[in-house]
Amino acid sequence: MALLVYSPQKEATVWHNAFHSADPALDIRVWPDCGELADIDYVAAWQPPEGLLQTLPNLKAIFNLGAGIDRLLADESLPDVPIVRLTDAGMGQQMVEYVVYGALHYYRQFDLAHSDQQNGRWQPSLYTGPRDFHVGILGLGVLGSQCAQALQSWGFALSGWSQSAKNIDGVKSYAGEDALEAFLSQPDVIINLLPSTHATRQLLNTQRFAQMAQGAALINIGRGDVLDVPALVTALDSDHLRGAMLDVFEREPLPLDSPLWQHPKVVITPHIAAATMVQDSVNQIVDNIHRMARGETPLGLVDRQKGY
Numbered sequence: 050m051a052l053l054v055y056s057p058q059k060e061a062t063v064w065h066n067a068f069h070s071a072d073p074a075l076d077i078r079v080w081p082d083c084g085e086l087a088d089i090d091y092v093a094a095w096q097p098p099e100g101l102l103q104t105l106p107n108l109k110a111i112f113n114l115g116a117g118i119d120r121l122l123a124d125e126s127l128p129d130v131p132i133v134r135l136t137d138a139g140m141g142q143q144m145v146e147y148v149v150y151g152a153l154h155y156y157r158q159f160d161l162a163h164s165d166q167q168n169g170r171w172q173p174s175l176y177t178g179p180r181d182f183h184v185g186i187l188g189l190g191v192l193g194s195q196c197a198q199a200l201q202s203w204g205f206a207l208s209g210w211s212q213s214a215k216n217i218d219g220v221k222s223y224a225g226e227d228a229l230e231a232f233l234s235q236p237d238v239i240i241n242l243l244p245s246t247h248a249t250r251q252l253l254n255t256q257r258f259a260q261m262a263q264g265a266a267l268i269n270i271g272r273g274d275v276l277d278v279p280a281l282v283t284a285l286d287s288d289h290l291r292g293a294m295l296d297v298f299e300r301e302p303l304p305l306d307s308p309l310w311q312h313p314k315v316v317i318t319p320h321i322a323a324a325t326m327v328q329d330s331v332n333q334i335v336d337n338i339h340r341m342a343r344g345e346t347p348l349g350l351v352d353r354q355k356g357y
């Protein structure tokens with residue numbers, strides 16, 4: 050069985066060694082050393098160039114070297130084979146760290162302390178306690194549900210919004226478009242962990258920002274195009290929203306002329322909320338290759354219609 054890896058961000062030997070240690074029987078090829086294209090059964094790739102995968106005539110499945118498959122699905126020539134994404138694979142812990150930091154940042158008012166510091170202002174904040182601080186999560190999937198559980202241990206009031214209703218201890222579940230307005234109106238901090246799909250692109254727009262509570266903050270670690278950026282800037286400038294912590298952007302790297310870079314209420318991180326962990330990812334992919342070879346369904350199979 051031959052597996053082609055496309056991930057120019059990392060050295061070829063890193064992938065080669067990791068896959069070889071997980072399954073020495075695999076014939077591993079790392080792009081651009083593909084060998085005979087007709088040999089390739091599987092691809093493991095992160096954002097391959099459009100058109101590359103259609104050149105593989107005997108491809109059986111595509112393993113996405115990440116959780117979000119929006120960039121992959123944007124390739125109109127993508128072969129009609131199963132797409133399997135990473136589920137957690139070491140990203141859950143990283144996401145938890147990011148959201149705990151973000152929630153504490155706003156809960157303990159470090160954003161206000163920072164702006165006070167710019168103005169030489171000594172203004173101690175009042176301590177309220179986490180039960181009165183509400184964190185809402187858009188997307189209660191593999192990563193969102195782990196974040197909800199971790200934030201619960203800090204004592205925050207929690208809610209989440211997803212396509213289907215969830216039953217997570219201590220997390221109020223809102224499901225479907227009809228429930229979005231009610232969900233948005235409550236949290237002090239809203240964390241976006243939705244995938245980018247036809248249903249979520251530009252979901253957070255002028256109308257949705259207006260539905261958020263006065264003084265709420267936004268943390269976006271899902272995908273950049275779920276936000277309407279000019280609408281976000283307006284909501285921040287009018288003080289309806291208190292601040293935004295943004296890790297993902299429609300164009301990455303974020304262009305230098307973006308108003309977000311210099312905005313005093315915006316914290317930017319360069320898509321680092323959760324990185325792909327090589328060995329965890331490789332182990333998951335190899336396990337899925339074995340499942341498929343046994344005629345079983347791989348874990349993390351993407352529903353192309355839903356787009357995630």
Ligand code: NDP
Pocket residue numbers: 116117118135136137140187188189190191192193210211212213214225226242243244245246248249270271272296297320321322323324357
């Ligand atoms: P999952 O597919 O497990 O979870 C997606 C969640 O979004 C589900 O709860 C799903 O609802 C919900 N959802 C999707 N569409 C809608 C909709 N139209 N309305 C309401 N809810 C919806 O994904 P993961 O948790 O693994 O990953 C989430 C996203 O995080 C990825 O798609 C990726 O974009 C992003 N990500 C970002 C990283 C970073 O470094 N910044 C790293 C890794 C991932 P339901 O459960 O009912 O299906």
Ligand code: OXD
Pocket residue numbers: 114115116117118323324325
């Ligand atoms: C992912 C990402 O989807 O890194 O895995 O954004």
